[in-house]
Structures are given as structure tokens and as C-alpha cells.
Amino acid sequence: MKRTLLILTLILASLATLAQDGARQHRIVMQLTSGDTLAHKNLMKQFKNMLEAAPTARIEVVCHGPGMDLLMTDRSIVRGKLKEFAAQGVTFLACNNTIRERQLDHAKVIPEAGHVKAGIIHIMERQEDGWSYIKAGF
């Protein structure tokens, strides 16, 4: 009996830990599909606010479609900010399908960006892993 109760206690304790960790470690995947520079500027403000309110949150931004403009050195209007936020831990992800379809120059993607094969698939998988999802833009 004692051993059984011990095992049950361990199971409940690990469930409680999981629940607590979930509450503590915020993870958010943002989707940017807009090429609107106003949406890009607004996103920078949101990063600032999010990092202030939840400094340890993991933040990923998946850019695809016209949203890839954010990450192109020759198109982005917030190049300096991207460097700053990347240094603070925000992850920028470029969609390789978009780069191919829009015939963008791989060499002009900002060096701070990581790459994913298909933006939407990545966002889907993050949600499956329990990340919160926010669609950026207006």
C-alpha cells in the first residue's frame, strides 16, 4: 500500500509541476503575413511591451507571404529594431516556401533570422506543443 501511495503521489506531483511550469514559461508564436509597414512598426511596439510584461517569455515570429518583407535587408523599415529584439531573445523565422515563390534573394534575409520550410506548418506544430498563437497585423 505504501509503495502504491508513493507512486500515486509522484504522479500527482509531476502533473502539478507540469501545470506550474506551463503557467510560468510563456511561449508565444506570432504570425506575420502582412507587408504593411505600419503593421511592422506596431509589431516592434508589441515586442517592447511583451518583453516588459513577461521578460522570460519565449517569443517566435514566423514571417511568410508579404510578411517576409520584415526580414529582407532591402525592404525592412525596422532593421535596427530587429537586431535589438533578436539580441533580447526574440526569434525571427523566415518561410523558405515564400522565399522560393516570391523569388526573394536568400542572401538578403537578415542574418538574425532562422528558417522554416513552411511557415504555417511550423505554427501548427508550435500550437500542438502548447504554445499560444497570435496573428499579427490589423
Next chain:
Amino acid sequence: MKRTLLILTLILASLATLAQDGARQHRIVMQLTSGDTLAHKNLMKQFKNMLEAAPTARIEVVCHGPGMDLLMTDRSIVRGKLKEFAAQGVTFLACNNTIRERQLDHAKVIPEAGHVKAGIIHIMERQEDGWSYIKAGF
């Protein structure tokens, strides 16, 4: 043995209850970032349809960025509807970061609205608690 089985039964029963409650009590957090009055009118239609289809659903609407226009007495074009839906249980939440950044007048936020420090953080936390998320607008 009997006691162990009893404990296991209780654990399974509470998990089943949790699952059932989850299915029964709909909880939805909507994000409005658009200042487009057409999007605001459309949102009112959606509330009506949602309350008809799921009268006991908990509905929260987080307004930030240009979406804060919905909740400003001097800008909202659906002021009367907001009062009606608030009376029916829809929760409207104003983003304090937006109010500060857009230098909006706190006194002109509709009295029915609650406040959150950072809109996106609130939406993230709701998703962490199992709420469904809908981005409003087109």
C-alpha cells in the same frame, strides 16, 4: 488494494469531469486590433450569432492598437450595442499600453470595459488556460 482502486477511480473520475466541463463551458478570447468600423459592425453581428448558438459561452474581447477605437465613447460607432452585449455577459477589455501609447483619454473609455496591462499577454494567458482564440476583423 481496495483503497488504491478507490483512489485511482477518484483520479479518473476527476479527469473525466474536467474533460466534460471543458466540453460544456465554452471560453473564447477575441482580439480586435482593427480600427475599421466595418470590422466593428461585423463583430456585433458575431456576438449576436455566438450568444444564440452558445448562450453560456464566456466571451472576452481584447481591444488594442487601432482596435481601441471600439471602446472610446468619442470614436465607437456601436456604442449602444456594446452596452447591450456587456449586459448579456460579453467582457470588453481595454489595453492600457495602447491607451498610453496612443495618448487616449482614460475618461473616454466606455465604463463597461475592464482593463488589462498588455493586450497580447492577456490573450496568451487565456490560451494557456485553455480558452479558444479568434482574431477579429477581415
Next chain:
Amino acid sequence: MKRTLLILTLILASLATLAQDGARQHRIVMQLTSGDTLAHKNLMKQFKNMLEAAPTARIEVVCHGPGMDLLMTDRSIVRGKLKEFAAQGVTFLACNNTIRERQLDHAKVIPEAGHVKAGIIHIMERQEDGWSYIKAGF
């Protein structure tokens, strides 16, 4: 003791199976509210990319508001593609509330589409069942 351990093992095994199944079977519900034909064309590209990257994913597209234009035979600019993707397993769902409110002709909804009473309620329920959510459009 032995029986208790067996029961615990079975519980843990079923939890593990659930977790594994969740990882394997991708399920994604997309929301289209935009009448912008550029958004409709873009959605077709996304289906192609998603089916290539995750051929067994279950994909549902809920069309409501101006997004219903995608599914109207007299308005859709991607009629042929819809047929193709429906044949490949993509599910298109028309919102009956929108059809009534916009006074659309039921007979002109593409025959490949299914119907839901209220688009948002359906999307909410899918998320409650663990589906990932993507808002389409820019």
C-alpha cells in the same frame, strides 16, 4: 500490488499513446473572413505547401463574412483549385449565418462545401478538441 502497478502502467501507457497520436495527426482549422481575391489566391498556395509538407494533415477551412465569396460559384476566382483541393481531402465549410445575413443564394455555394451553423462557434469547438488555428489573409 502487482495489479495496482499494472493499472498504473496502463494509465501511463494510454497517456503516452494519446501524446504520440497528438503529435502524429496534424489537425488545423483555418478561418477565412476576407473577400480579398489576393488572399484567396494566397490560400491556394498555402494548401499546396501544407499538403506537401504534411500530406496526412486534416485541414478545414471555415469561410464566413466576406470570406464566403471563396465558396460562391458566381464569385470565387479559384473555383478549379477548390475542386482539386477538396479531392485531396481539404474540407471547406460555409457559415449558414453568413449566407442568411448576406442573403447569398444557397444553390450557388460550391457543392464540395460542407455547412456549419455559426463559423466562429465551429472554430472554437475545434480548438477545444485540440486543433491548431490559423487566421488566413494578410
